[in-house]
Amino acid sequence: MNVVGFNGSPHENGNTALAMKLVFGELEKAGIETELIHVGKEKLRGCMSCHACLKSQDGTCVFDDDPVNGWIQKMAEADGILLGSPVHFSGVGGTMKSFLDRAFYVAGVNGNLFRHKVGASVAAVRRSGGLPTVDAMNKFINYAEMIMPASNYWNVAHGLRGGEVEQDEEGVQIMEVLGKNMAWIMKLMEYGKEHIPAPEPVAKAWTHFIR
Numbered sequence: 001m002n003v004v005g006f007n008g009s010p011h012e013n014g015n016t017a018l019a020m021k022l023v024f025g026e027l028e029k030a031g032i033e034t035e036l037i038h039v040g041k042e043k044l045r046g047c048m049s050c051h052a053c054l055k056s057q058d059g060t061c062v063f064d065d066d067p068v069n070g071w072i073q074k075m076a077e078a079d080g081i082l083l084g085s086p087v088h089f090s091g092v093g094g095t096m097k098s099f100l101d102r103a104f105y106v107a108g109v110n111g112n113l114f115r116h117k118v119g120a121s122v123a124a125v126r127r128s129g130g131l132p133t134v135d136a137m138n139k140f141i142n143y144a145e146m147i148m149p150a151s152n153y154w155n156v157a158h159g160l161r162g163g164e165v166e167q168d169e170e171g172v173q174i175m176e177v178l179g180k181n182m183a184w185i186m187k188l189m190e191y192g193k194e195h196i197p198a199p200e201p202v203a204k205a206w207t208h209f210i211r
Contacts, residue, residue: 030187
């Protein structure tokens with residue numbers, strides 16, 4: 001089994017990446033392979049709501065001049081997905097949000113590519129804004145019908161300068177517990193595939209509130 005993680009920070013060795021690596025450490029102890037991809041340093045455009053991915057039905061975004069389509073493929077092939085973001089004005093970093101908007105829309109209109117994968121979100125923050133940031137990323141996971149593990153507190157670690165999250169004793173524990181629970185759920189699901197059939201997917205019902 002494998003988990004692919006997406007670091008929304010522009011700093012490859014910053015606090016967000018370190019928090020994610022704490023989760024990865026527990027996954028690797030359980031024999032699960034991990035890969036960390038750095039999103040925050042890339043130049044990505046946001047979703048243009050052109051619906052080309054809905055029309056093409058080939059699992060890709062129409063924009064092919066950045067790494068997003070390759071990342072979507074990695075997510076589709078992975079057993080688990082870990083999302084991580086720094087906190088920018090009490091929310092997800094802009095580059096990470098652009099990536100998530102495009103990736104999850106493509107996945108959703110192409111047969112729900114991430115359905116029943118195990119997914120979790122973490123954030124690194126100086127002081128506040130961690131909870132709305134994690135909550136925003138969790139919205140993508142929930143919408144995709146993914147399975148979400150929990151920790152023993154909200155998935156937020158604190159630190160200002162790179163490396164300071166390692167001084168957040170509770171934050172470190174939160175990430176480690178999350179990694180252990182994520183590995184456990186992934187193994188349960190892998191075992192259960194042979195014994196309990198998954199619910200059949202249903203066609204999405206699209207409604208609005210204008211009458």
